[in-house]
Amino acid sequence: MIPEGGAPIAQxxxxxxxxxxxxxxxxxxxxxLRDYVVEGNxxxxxxxxxxxxxxMLGISRTPLREALKxxxxxxxxxxxPNRGARIxxxxxxxxxxxxxxxxxxxxxxxxxxxxxxxxxxxxxxERLHYKMYGHYLHRDMHGYFQIxxxxxxxxxxxxxxxxxxxxxxxxxGRIRRVRYSANFARKRQRWAxxxxxxxxxxxxxxxxxxxxxxDILFEHLRNKRTAAIEHLAEAREATAATAAGG
Amino acid sequence: MIPEGGAPIAQxxxxxxxxxxxxxxxxxxxxxLRDYVVEGNxxxxxxxxxxxxxxMLGISRTPLREALKxxxxxxxxxxxPNRGARIxxxxxxxxxxxxxxxxxxxxxxxxxxxxxxxxxxxxxxERLHYKMYGHYLHRDMHGYFQIxxxxxxxxxxxxxxxxxxxxxxxxxGRIRRVRYSANFARKRQRWAxxxxxxxxxxxxxxxxxxxxxxDILFEHLRNKRTAAIEHLAEAREATAATAAGG
DNA sequence: CGGCCTCATTTTGCATTCATTTTTTATCTT
DNA sequence: AAGATAAAAAATGAATGCAAAATGAGGCCG
Numbered sequence: 094m095i096p097e098g099g100a101p102i103a104q105x106x107x108x109x110x111x112x113x114x115x116x117x118x119x120x121x122x123x124x125x126l127r128d129y130v131v132e133g134n135x136x137x138x139x140x141x142x143x144x145x146x147x148x149m150l151g152i153s154r155t156p157l158r159e160a161l162k163x164x165x166x167x168x169x170x171x172x173x174p175n176r177g178a179r180i181x182x183x184x185x186x187x188x189x190x191x192x193x194x195x196x197x198x199x200x201x202x203x204x205x206x207x208x209x210x211x212x213x214x215x216x217x218x219e220r221l222h223y224k225m226y227g228h229y230l231h232r233d234m235h236g237y238f239q240i241x242x243x244x245x246x247x248x249x250x251x252x253x254x255x256x257x258x259x260x261x262x263x264x265x266g267r268i269r270r271v272r273y274s275a276n277f278a279r280k281r282q283r284w285a286x287x288x289x290x291x292x293x294x295x296x297x298x299x300x301x302x303x304x305x306x307x308d309i310l311f312e313h314l315r316n317k318r319t320a321a322i323e324h325l326a327e328a329r330e331a332t333a334a335t336a337a338g339g
Numbered sequence: 340m341i342p343e344g345g346a347p348i349a350q351x352x353x354x355x356x357x358x359x360x361x362x363x364x365x366x367x368x369x370x371x372l373r374d375y376v377v378e379g380n381x382x383x384x385x386x387x388x389x390x391x392x393x394x395m396l397g398i399s400r401t402p403l404r405e406a407l408k409x410x411x412x413x414x415x416x417x418x419x420p421n422r423g424a425r426i427x428x429x430x431x432x433x434x435x436x437x438x439x440x441x442x443x444x445x446x447x448x449x450x451x452x453x454x455x456x457x458x459x460x461x462x463x464x465e466r467l468h469y470k471m472y473g474h475y476l477h478r479d480m481h482g483y484f485q486i487x488x489x490x491x492x493x494x495x496x497x498x499x500x501x502x503x504x505x506x507x508x509x510x511x512g513r514i515r516r517v518r519y520s521a522n523f524a525r526k527r528q529r530w531a532x533x534x535x536x537x538x539x540x541x542x543x544x545x546x547x548x549x550x551x552x553x554d555i556l557f558e559h560l561r562n563k564r565t566a567a568i569e570h571l572a573e574a575r576e577a578t579a580a581t582a583a584g585g
Numbered sequence: 586c587g588g589c590c591t592c593a594t595t596t597t598g599c600a601t602t603c604a605t606t607t608t609t610t611a612t613c614t615t
Numbered sequence: 616a617a618g619a620t621a622a623a624a625a626a627t628g629a630a631t632g633c634a635a636a637a638t639g640a641g642g643c644c645g
Contacts (some may be wrong), residue, residue, distance in 0.1 A: 117420045120407070142626070153600045155401070158628090162365070166409045174363045175606050190502040193380045197447025197503070204557065213380060239626060256436035257443070260506065299592070307557075308550050311450065388596070404598090421597055421636050476633070557638045 109221050119156035126150075126160050130169050130180060133270035136215070138182040141170070147236070168267050183271065188322060196314030198247060198261045203310040207253035207303035215298060218247050229288055244291070248298075248310075249315050271325060280297055365402035372406050373395075376415050377427060379516035384428040387416070414513050427516065434568060437514050442560030444507050445491060449540070449556040451498035453549035461544055464493050468541055475534055490537070493543075494556075517571060529566050536562070 126146075135141060143154050143161075150157065163171040171179045183191070221244050228237035249261050266271075290313040295307035351474045380511075381387060384478050389407075396403065411418040429437070467490050474482035494506050511518075536559040544554035 120420075144626075152626090155599055157603090159405055162405045163408050163412045166412045174366075176629065177607095190500045193500055194444075194447070194503050196505060197443060197450075200553075201440070201443025204443075210452070226434075248558065254439055256433070256434045257440050260440060306555050307446075307553065309554075311447075318565060390596075400597090402633090423597065423639095443622055 116256040117158065118152060118331045119133065119159045122152060123160040123163055126157075127164060127167070127169065127266070130164065131269050135180050137180050139178065139180050141178045143177065159286070167263055175301065181267075183268070185322060185326065187267065188271060188325065189318065191264060192314065192318035195261070195264050195268070196311050196318065198257060198264065199248065199308045199314055200311040202252040202254075202257060202261070203254050203298070203306040204303040205254055206248050206303040207298065207306055210251040210298065210301070214251050218298065219295060220242055221247065222291060225263055225291070226288065231261045241291075248294075271321065280320065284314070286316065287313070344375075346426065364398060365405045366449040368396055368398060368402050369406040369409055372403075373410060373413075373415065373512070376410065377512045377515050381426045383426050385426050387424045387426065400517050410498065413509055418474065429514070431568060432518060434514065434571065437510060438560065438564035438567065441507070441510050441514070444503060444510065445494065445560055446553045446557040448498040448500075448503060449544070449552040450494040451500055451503070451547040452545040453544065453552055455499045456547070460493065460497050464544065465488055465541060467493065468537060469577065471537070472534065475530065479523065487537075494540075515569065521561070526566065529562070531560070532562065570576050 129135070141161075143157060147154055147157055161170065161172065161178050164170045165178070169181060171181045173179065221240050225240035225244065226238055228234075228240060250257055252258070290309065293309050293315065294306065297309055375381070389403060393400055393403055401555065402532065403464050407416065407418065407424050410416045411424070415427060417427045467486050471483055471486040471490065474480075474486060495504055498504070536555065540552065543555055
């Protein structure tokens with residue numbers, strides 16, 4: 094007997110760019126669960142009872158468990174033996190490591206992009222850059238961040254390396270929930286720096302200076318990391334205090 | 340009823356460095372299957388009937404299928420809908436991409452290593468380097484390759500980034516079977532070049548010149564890639580000819 | 586004689602069931 | 616009353632059963 098209360102399955106969710114394997118229940122479930130987790134719909138460290146998810150998704154435990162195993166392999170959740178699944182709690186160290194790996198991958202993407210990028214693609218990135226500059230001038234954080242992400246994705250796409258793109262998407266998914274909250278909210282100085290770095294990125298890209306671009310991208314992401322970690326540490330302290338204080 | 344003909348389960352195989360999750364049947368199966376595939380015990384593109392694997396491993400299909408899903412997520416096998424698992428056939432393009440990603444990760448590892456590596460670790464790598472040089476002088480390919488791999492692993496270890504190490508191990512596993520056969524068998528010139536590059540790597544490492552080391556490592560791996568792809572293309576042509584010719 | 590269609594067999598996908606382990610709760614002891 | 620203990624409830628891990636899809640064989644038609 095299949096419970097019918099849950100959400101419909103068919104609507105393939107719009108995703109984070111990782112591999113899509115449609116049409117098989119567990120594949121569909123995987124996509125939906127991944128997005129669900131990545132979007133941050135479940136609090137960190139929270140237990141995820143299988144039964145509940147089954148009802149929510151309207152399926153039996155078998156395909157669900159298969160999907161959970163994959164998500165665990167991707168690093169999104171933790172699977173404690175005999176104790177079920179938990180949303181993976183990222184320690185500060187984990188985040189530092191993830192940011193560094195992302196930096197390495199983008200650095201690589203920039204280097205490869207210089208070998209293959211077309212003038213049209215560069216023009217498109219320039220267009221995004223100036224649009225982003227507009228958001229910066231208007232202090233529109235949300236718009237800025239969105240375009241910023243598109244620029245970085247464009248660079249990864251220009252690398253013409255599907256394996257790299259998939260790996261990048263995977264790591265991006267792991268830190269996505271943190272990344273959203275890890276902007277230089279009030280740090281205007283850092284924001285200005287980031288803009289300058291982006292100009293340098295564009296410049297190196299125009300000149301197809303792969304090695305140089307690689308360096309700039311790494312440093313850029315490194316600075317992002319520092320800002321994000323600081324921000325997150327403050328946020329966690331705050332929530333810890335709230336939790337403790339009542 | 341559990342068939343008892345198969346191999347015993349308990350012996351945790353020595354592995355490729357990816358995450359270990361012992362003690363749960365599917366975890367044990369995952370380790371064994373991964374090693375089994377990585378070692379190249381199954382020909383490329385071959386179908387792997389679940390039933391047969393179940394008998395071989397002495398388990399039911401449920402944990403096996405969970406393990407297969409994970410291996411597919413890791414990129415070691417392919418899971419065609421309703422058509423079962425195949426050992427993933429790596430196209431030449433796939434290999435190029437994989438080598439580039441490996442190059443990027445090692446490049447990153449070198450950069451990070453320069454920030455944290457101790458004098459003792461450098462000394463250890465130097466020791467390996469000279470040992471490798473000995474193998475080079477004696478034209479001992481196998482010994483050379485083994486030490487070479489240990490050097491690269493040492494650099495990754497020195498990066499002090501567990502996330503990076505796991506990703507590196509994953510990608511290394513995917514191309515392991517190819518890598519073994521992808522040496523500069525008769526190309527003595529390339530071998531000499533590789534030795535020179537290794538000296539440059541050591542030099543940059545001693546000076547903790549992260550950005551420079553990053554460049555050198557990338558180029559080093561890039562050259563390796565070229566050699567490997569060429570070698571593999573020849574090998575595939577040969578086997579194709581053999582298969583066609585009878 | 587070769588290509589196509591139909592049917593039997595095999596294999597995969599999923600649900601259900603059984604066995605263990607964990608977690609909770611109620612009771613008992615100190 | 617607090618802690619420990621044991622039984623009950625719930626959740627996980629694995630196996631089995633059933634339906635659907637794919638593969639292969641055999642016959643039919645051109």
